[in-house]
Amino acid sequence: MPRFFVSSPLVAGEIMPLPDDVVRHVQVLRLQTDDPIILFDGTGGEYSARLLEIGKRTATAHIDAFNERDAETPYRVTLAQGVAGGDKMDWLIEKAVELGVASVIPLTTERGVVRLSGERAIRRHSHWQALARAACEQCGRNRVPGVTPALDLDKWLNGLPPVETGELRLLLSPRAELSFASLPGKGPTSPVTIAIGPEAGFSPAEEAAIADAGFTTLGLGPRILRTETAGVAVLAALAAKWGGW
Numbered sequence: 001m002p003r004f005f006v007s008s009p010l011v012a013g014e015i016m017p018l019p020d021d022v023v024r025h026v027q028v029l030r031l032q033t034d035d036p037i038i039l040f041d042g043t044g045g046e047y048s049a050r051l052l053e054i055g056k057r058t059a060t061a062h063i064d065a066f067n068e069r070d071a072e073t074p075y076r077v078t079l080a081q082g083v084a085g086g087d088k089m090d091w092l093i094e095k096a097v098e099l100g101v102a103s104v105i106p107l108t109t110e111r112g113v114v115r116l117s118g119e120r121a122i123r124r125h126s127h128w129q130a131l132a133r134a135a136c137e138q139c140g141r142n143r144v145p146g147v148t149p150a151l152d153l154d155k156w157l158n159g160l161p162p163v164e165t166g167e168l169r170l171l172l173s174p175r176a177e178l179s180f181a182s183l184p185g186k187g188p189t190s191p192v193t194i195a196i197g198p199e200a201g202f203s204p205a206e207e208a209a210i211a212d213a214g215f216t217t218l219g220l221g222p223r224i225l226r227t228e229t230a231g232v233a234v235l236a237a238l239a240a241k242w243g244g245w
Contacts, residue, residue, distance in 0.1 A: 001036055001037065001038055002025075002026075002029055002031065002035075002037050002038065003037070003038040003039075003040065003046070003137045003138075003140070004018070004022045004025060004026075004037060004038070004039055004040075004137060005022075005039075005040060005041070005042060005133045005134075005136060005137055005144065006018065006019055006022060006039055006040075006041055007019070007041065007042075008041065009041060010039055010040075010041050010047045010063055010066075011063060012047060012063055012064065012065050012066050013063065013064075014062075014063050015052060015060055015061070015062050015063075016060065016061060016063060017058060017059070017060050018058075018059045018060065018061055020057075022059070023054075023057065023058060023059045026051065026054060026059050027054070031051060031054070032051070032054070033051055033052065033053065033054060034050055034051060034052075035050065035051050036048065036049070036050050037049050037050065037051060037061060039061065039063065040136075040142045042133070042136070042142070042143060042144035043143065044068070044070055044142055044143050045066055045067060045068040045069065045070065045142055046066075046067050046069060046142045047063050047064065047065065047066050047067070048063075048064045048065050048067065049061040049062060049063045049064055050062055050064065069142065070141075070142055070143065071100075071139070071140045071141045071142065072100065072141070072143055073100035073187075073239065073242070073243075073244035074187050074242070074243055074244065075187035075188055075189075075192060075238075075242050075244065076102040076191050076192065077100070077101050077102055077191075077192045077193075077194060077235065077238065078101070078102055078103045078104075078105060078191065078192070078193045078194070079096050079101050079103070079104050079105070079194055079196070079231055079235070080105040080107055080156065080193060080194065080195040080196070081096075081104060081105070081106055081107060081196050081227070081231055082106075082107050082108075082109045082111075082112055082153075082196060082197045082198030082199075082201075082202070082227065083106045083107060083108055083109075083112050083114045083116070083150055083198060084114070084198055084199060084227050084228055085113040085114050085198075085199065088199075088227070088228040089106065089114075089128070089228075090127070090128075090131055091228060092227075092228045092231050092232065093128055093131050093132060093135075093147060094131050094132075094134075094135045095135075095231075095232045095235075096145075096231055096232070096235060097131075097132050097135035097136060097139070097141070097145055098135055098138070098139045099232065099235040099236055099239060099244075100141075100235065100239060100244050101145055101235060102145055102146075103145050103146040103147070103148070104128070104132070104145060104146070104147045104148070105148050105151060105156060106128070106147070106148065106149075106150040106151070107150070107151055107152075107153045107156060107195075107198075108150050108151065108152050108153065109153050109197060109198055109202060109203075109206060110153075110202075110203045110205070110206055111197070111198060111199075111200035111201060111202070111203055112198040112199075112200075113198065113199060113200075114198075116150045121149060121150055122149075124150070125147070125148075125149040125150070128147045129147050131147075132144055132145050132146075132147050153202075153206055153209070153210075154209070157209055157210065157213045160213050160214075162214075163214035164190055164191070165190070166188055166189065166190035167188075167190040167191050167192070167193075167214075168183075168188055168190070168191075168192045168193070168216075169192075169193045169195075169213070169214045169215040169216065170192070170193070170194045170195070170215060170216055170217075170218040171194075171195045171202075171207065171210050171211065171215040171216065171217045171218065172194065172195070172196045172197075172217075172218055172219075172220065172230050172234065173201075173202075173207060173217040173218070173219065174219065174224055175207075175217060176217045176218055176219025177216055177217045177218075178216050178217065178218050178219070179218075179219055180218065180219065180220055180221070180234075180237060183218075183238075183241065185241065186242065187238075187241075187242030187243060187244070192238075193215075194218075194231075194234060195210055195215060196227060196230050196231050196234075197227065198227055199226070199227050201227075218234075220233060220234060220237070
């Protein structure tokens with residue numbers, strides 16, 4: 001059944017006009033009056049609904065009933081990712097959302113090839129947020145992960161609070177202190193933050209600063225993965241290890 005994100009609050013029994021982007025999606029899918037759809041607002045749960053009217057540029061739906069179904073992992077992972085070039089960052093955000101990430105923090109770093117500022121940074125942030133919403137529509141999640149604007153690595157580290165008891169802060173690195181097999185077998189109840197560098201990795205000075213912020217270096221085996229592969233690999237591996245599937 002087609003699923004659509006709407007930013008407005010949803011109330012069972014009401015009739016609501018659908019946002020422009022949803023209307024376009026309805027038309028692309030060639031949906032018809034009385035077709036059933038699912039609506040969600042990103043705060044948890046979803047609503048069954050049916051289309052009432054479909055015009056050239058407008059559509060309305062009757063919201064039938066609330067279903068508190070969620071598809072979240074039993075642990076919360078924040079992915080702090082060095083901004084990758086080309087379409088790699090888009091691909092990574094989409095797949096990270098599908099794999100259950102709770103939030104994504106794009107990082108500008110010393111060796112990063114992408115430089116974002118001004119209007120370009122605003123457009124890219126909006127684009128990333130739209131990707132997260134679309135990925136939730138596709139994969140069945142009803143809580144939309146937050147994607148922050150791109151942050152300078154030093155600014156992000158300076159804003160981190162002291163490490164909480166039980167919190168895991170992990171830095172993926174070929175020079176790892178901890179192997180993946182050494183992670184706890186049960187998913188933690190405290191937050192997990194994973195830092196991954198851009199294509200050329202973090203600089204030695206950046207790795208040292210990240211370690212000073214309470215991060216332990218984690219290895220994924222003898223092979224060095226591309227930045228877009230590493231994030232997907234570690235999230236999938238944690239899902240298998242901690243019951244996220």
